[in-house]
Amino acid sequence: MSKIKVSIIGASGYTGGELLRLLLFHPNVEVNQITSESYTGKFVHKVHPNLRKSTMMKFVSVNEIEPCDLLFLCLPHNSSQNHIDNFKKLAPKIIDLSADFRLKDLDEYEKWYGHKHARPDLLGEFVYGIPELHREEMKKANYISSAGCNATASILGLYPLYKNNLVELDRTVIEVKVGSSEGGNKANEGSHHPERANVVRSYQPTQHRHTAEMLQEMSFGKKITIHFSATAIDMVRGLLATCHVFLKDNLQEKDIWKVYREAYGDEPFIRIVKESDGIYRFPEPKLLIGTNYCDIGFKKDEFSNRLVVISAIDNLMKGAAGQALQAFNLMYGFAERTGLEFPGLHPI
Amino acid sequence: MKTECPVCSAQIELAKDAVQGELIECSDCGTELEVVTVNPPKVQEAPQEEEDWGE
Numbered sequence: 168m169s170k171i172k173v174s175i176i177g178a179s180g181y182t183g184g185e186l187l188r189l190l191l192f193h194p195n196v197e198v199n200q201i202t203s204e205s206y207t208g209k210f211v212h213k214v215h216p217n218l219r220k221s222t223m224m225k226f227v228s229v230n231e232i233e234p235c236d237l238l239f240l241c242l243p244h245n246s247s248q249n250h251i252d253n254f255k256k257l258a259p260k261i262i263d264l265s266a267d268f269r270l271k272d273l274d275e276y277e278k279w280y281g282h283k284h285a286r287p288d289l290l291g292e293f294v295y296g297i298p299e300l301h302r303e304e305m306k307k308a309n310y311i312s313s314a315g316c317n318a319t320a321s322i323l324g325l326y327p328l329y330k331n332n333l334v335e336l337d338r339t340v341i342e343v344k345v346g347s348s349e350g351g352n353k354a355n356e357g358s359h360h361p362e363r364a365n366v367v368r369s370y371q372p373t374q375h376r377h378t379a380e381m382l383q384e385m386s387f388g389k390k391i392t393i394h395f396s397a398t399a400i401d402m403v404r405g406l407l408a409t410c411h412v413f414l415k416d417n418l419q420e421k422d423i424w425k426v427y428r429e430a431y432g433d434e435p436f437i438r439i440v441k442e443s444d445g446i447y448r449f450p451e452p453k454l455l456i457g458t459n460y461c462d463i464g465f466k467k468d469e470f471s472n473r474l475v476v477i478s479a480i481d482n483l484m485k486g487a488a489g490q491a492l493q494a495f496n497l498m499y500g501f502a503e504r505t506g507l508e509f510p511g512l513h514p515i
Numbered sequence: 516m517k518t519e520c521p522v523c524s525a526q527i528e529l530a531k532d533a534v535q536g537e538l539i540e541c542s543d544c545g546t547e548l549e550v551v552t553v554n555p556p557k558v559q560e561a562p563q564e565e566e567d568w569g570e
Contacts, residue, residue, distance in 0.1 A: 424523040424543070442545035443522065444563060 170197040171499055172235040176242060176254065179203035179226060181352050182264055183241035184215040185488035191221050193492070193506035195499070198222075202229045232257060237498075239491060240264060243351075248285040260309050260498060262491050268293035268312035269380055279379040297322060298493050298503070299434055300384060305497040313494065316486025317343050317397060318380035320408040323437065323461045324478030327430035329385040334412040334474075337392040341381075341410045346402035346452075349482050364401060371397040404483055405452030410476040420467050423474065427463065435504050436485065436493065440464045450479035453515055457481060459489035459507040518556040522546045529556045 173190060177183050178201035190196050201211065203226035211226070212219035232238075237260040240247045247254070248267040255261065270276045273287045284290070294304045296313035300322070305311060314322070321341050328334045347363060357363065378395045385391060424439075431437040441464040442448045450462035464477045480486050489507055496503050516529040525543035529550065533539070537550045538561055548558040 421522070421524045424525075439543065441523070444547075445545060448545075 168195070170195055171237060171495075172197050172199045173237045173239060173495075174198070174200040174202070174232055174235045174258075175239045176202050176229055176232065177246075178211075178241060179206050179214045179352075180241055181348050181483055182487045183239075184218070185483045186239055186241060186264070186491060187211065187215065188218060188221075189488055189492050189506050191218070195501055195505065198224065199235045200227050200232055202227055202232060204228060234258065236260065237262065237495065244280075245282075245285075248289075251286055251289060262296070262311045262313060262494055262498075263293065264313040264487055264491055266315060266376065268310070269295060269314065269318075270383060271295075272383070275379050275383070279374075279376045295380070295384065296490060296494050297384070298490065298497055299323060299431070299437065300326065302497060305494050306500070308498060311491075311494045311498070313487065313491045315377040315380055316349060316406055316480065316482035317345070317375065317395075317408070318377040318384075319486050319490060320406050320461065320478045320480045321377070321381050321393075321395070321410060322384050323480075324408055324410050324463050324476045325381075325412065326385060327426050328412060328474075328476070329387060329391070330430070331426060332387075333414060333416070333418065333426065335415060336389055338413045339392070339410065340394045341396070341408055343395075343397045343406055343408045344400045344402075345397055346405045346482060347399065348404050349406070349486075350399075366399060366401060368399040369396065370399045402452070404456050404481050406480050406482045406486060407450065407452050408476075408478040410478065412474050412476065414467075414472045414474050417472065418467075418474075420465075423465055423467065427465070431463070436460050436489075436507070438462050441466075449477045452479040452481070454511050454513060455479055455481045455484070456511060456515060457484060457509050458511040459485050459493060459509075460511070461485050516553070516556040518558055520544065520546065520548065521558065521560055527556075527558060529553065529558075 175183050190198050206226045207228045211224050234257050238258040240263040244266050247263045247265050276284050293310045293312040294301050294308040296311050375395050381393050436459050440450045440462045449464040462479045466475050496505050518527045520541040523544040539548050547561040549561040551557040551559050
């Protein structure tokens with residue numbers, strides 16, 4: 168079988184680099200071109216030093232991009248929607264890793280992103296990119312919009328509870344702790360090492376845009392409220408979501424085990440991590456670095472109906488490039504784990 | 516010989532040569548379990564010392 172010819176638009180960022188790392192070792196993929204306007208003509212390893220000797224590819228300008236089977240778009244927010252017609256002419260299939268086509272409701276988009284969408288007519292064409300939720304749609308899709316990292320960890324953690332209507336709909340509180348790579352590769356005053364090191368920085372206590380994705384995917388036709396906060400900590404990769412929900416009924420932990428087993432028992436990239444003893448009793452982001460896993464654990468408060476769900480991912484993998492490759496595998500009928508087998512490192 | 520973990524309800528397969536009093540571990544929740552009886556297969560949570568996490 169001939170290989171699928173893909174190109175990456177915007178490959179000099181962290182997400183683009185991570186995606187290239189995966190694609191270079193995918194047995195069914197040929198990476199045709201990678202673009203960067205800032206590094207046109209430069210070797211990949213100039214920007215992604217981990218890829219030295221893995222490839223001698225050079226970045227090209229987006230103006231030089233040739234037709235291919237699939238384009239991965241790793242552009243900053245608000246770029247894909249303004250150039251989507253050009254990209255559609257170049258490839259019959261697109262996976263967009265930006266936020267531009269994640270939301271289906273135009274009003275919600277304008278509410279959360281604060282500006283008009285350039286191509287609202289296309290919002291319905293993109294499948295929302297969490298494979299565990301939209302696997303069958305992805306198998307037939309031409310356009311996929313990869314999910315946000317905070318949204319991915321939060322949604323995967325809580326989806327079985329909302330789907331089974333087990334939690335109060337207006338009392339969910341989610342706090343995520345995130346690493347610095349979530350902020351991208353552009354330096355700013357806040358990323359200057361003396362300022363960034365050792366921080367516990369409440370960078371988005373309210374109104375985080377990824378909340379809109381959570382509402383979209385977990386509403387099931389009802390009005391729900393999700394109170395979401397994000398805190399940047401001293402970590403490069405990784406994300407831990409601590410989700411507080413309130414159970415409608417007095418379910419016990421055995422019941423919750425059953426709910427998660429039914430939802431995720433056959434999922435290749437979701438693991439329930441809830442041990443009664445040991446060091447890693449609950450999900451730990453550092454063990455997931457470079458992997459496509461989402462680890463989920465939970466603990467019921469014995470003195471109330473609160474259930475704490477803990478969900479961890481690598482934000483650049485299951486929260487971005489890994490999840491996009493998982494979607495790619497589904498689109499083309501490849502085994503879902505192809506190119507995503509890395510089990511992580513320990514100790515790390 | 517199948518039974519159920521009393522903590523997380525995972526299916527537990529007892530080895531053919533399992534004996535009463537043997538300690539096994541649940542593959543899902545990691546709980547240490549004691550084989551109470553082999554026929555019928557029955558396990559219970561093994562007593563454990565509380566961990567000190569320095570809190």
